[in-house]
Amino acid sequence: MQQVRSVWTDCPEFTTFSAEELAAGFVQSLASQLAPGRIQPSGVNDLWAYADPGKSFIAFFNEARLLSVMESAIAASKAVNGIRLKVIPPGTEGSWVQSEKIDAVPSWNLALFLNGEDPFQSAARQKTAIYAWTGILMAAAIVLLSILLAAYLGRQMRLTRLKNDLIATVSHELKTPLASMRLLVDTLRDGHCDNAQLVQEYLQMISRENARLSSLIEDFLTFSRMERNKAKFVHTHLKVDEIIDTALEAVGNRLHAPGCRFKVDLKQPLPVITGDRDALITVFVNLLDNALKYTGESKEICLRGFASNGSVCFQIEDNGIGFPRNASKKIFERFYQVDRTLSRRTGGCGLGLSIVQFILSAHNGSITAESRPGKGSTFTVLLPAAE
Numbered sequence: 001m002q003q004v005r006s007v008w009t010d011c012p013e014f015t016t017f018s019a020e021e022l023a024a025g026f027v028q029s030l031a032s033q034l035a036p037g038r039i040q041p042s043g044v045n046d047l048w049a050y051a052d053p054g055k056s057f058i059a060f061f062n063e064a065r066l067l068s069v070m071e072s073a074i075a076a077s078k079a080v081n082g083i084r085l086k087v088i089p090p091g092t093e094g095s096w097v098q099s100e101k102i103d104a105v106p107s108w109n110l111a112l113f114l115n116g117e118d119p120f121q122s123a124a125r126q127k128t129a130i131y132a133w134t135g136i137l138m139a140a141a142i143v144l145l146s147i148l149l150a151a152y153l154g155r156q157m158r159l160t161r162l163k164n165d166l167i168a169t170v171s172h173e174l175k176t177p178l179a180s181m182r183l184l185v186d187t188l189r190d191g192h193c194d195n196a197q198l199v200q201e202y203l204q205m206i207s208r209e210n211a212r213l214s215s216l217i218e219d220f221l222t223f224s225r226m227e228r229n230k231a232k233f234v235h236t237h238l239k240v241d242e243i244i245d246t247a248l249e250a251v252g253n254r255l256h257a258p259g260c261r262f263k264v265d266l267k268q269p270l271p272v273i274t275g276d277r278d279a280l281i282t283v284f285v286n287l288l289d290n291a292l293k294y295t296g297e298s299k300e301i302c303l304r305g306f307a308s309n310g311s312v313c314f315q316i317e318d319n320g321i322g323f324p325r326n327a328s329k330k331i332f333e334r335f336y337q338v339d340r341t342l343s344r345r346t347g348g349c350g351l352g353l354s355i356v357q358f359i360l361s362a363h364n365g366s367i368t369a370e371s372r373p374g375k376g377s378t379f380t381v382l383l384p385a386a387e
Helices: 002-007 016-029 063-074 118-190 196-226 241-258 275-294 338-344 352-362
Strands: 038-043 047-051 058-064 085-087 096-099 109-115 236-238 261-267 271-275 299-308 311-318 366-371 377-385
Touching: 047 063, 058 063, 058 338, 063 085, 085 366, 118 196, 236 241, 236 275, 241 261, 241 275, 241 299, 271 275, 275 299, 275 311, 275 352, 275 377, 352 366
Parallel strands: 261 299
Antiparallel strands: 038 047, 047 058, 085 109, 096 109, 236 271, 299 311, 311 377, 366 377
């Protein structure tokens, strides 16, 4: 424009002359500061300058244009799953995994972002979760081992206490009838009794104590076989009437003694059952014996039997002292006695009902008890009928 104006006197005004003059001065002052081959700040906001290696020209770029070109180049490149690249102008704040400077634009960075969750944070959380769960599992294992150890020690203590109770019970229960028989025998042997009726009474007392001793020994032997799983039962077809009659004979005249009202109510016809004859007789003898021992002077005992849904149901009901509801299951435990002082008076060591339950379980039967203190008890026995 200056050359044209110097040779053309009538040259009209160039409307952009002032702007071009300003740009030329700007370029001359900037050219010495620009490093060739790189895009650098021009000193004007959002304007970047580029000088070719020979500085024959200088190009200016708007920052938005630069971003658009570089992002287009990134979009045209081969994508990597899970990774996103982005150009970061200077002064931009943010969070990215890694960044590298761009050689052509030294103050700009190429940043790497991860699509989705940060794997490093995820790995850190996994490590933290592993450590936390390891600690929790170790604590739970310690607690569990402590519980198992406490249970084992408790079981050992119960076994020790059970053995001690057994020894004490056996000693006391065997000693009592033996002491009574020894006293009666010594009395008769010394000849201090001349009354024939009194002698007969002494002999009957000796016989009762002997029967009591034999019953105790049989209970202990049965308990021993139960503990060693050595109890063997011979199953045959049995008539209910015969089992009941034999059990009543074993109990003897005590069911018909003065002050005792005994009733048998068997609803005929009763199905045949399968089981061990002697074992089932023991069940009814023990239940009737309990009914006699734990009732007062005025005894009312009833034995009922009837068919029920493919089974034979027996009920032994009495008007005795009864027991609390919370003891209805405990009474079938070995050596459990609701009232030990009463048991000492009546005889027994708390094995009878546990033996009954063991025998019935071996015959696929069951036994339950219902009672209230002072209102009597009812024991219900269920035995499957024979096919």
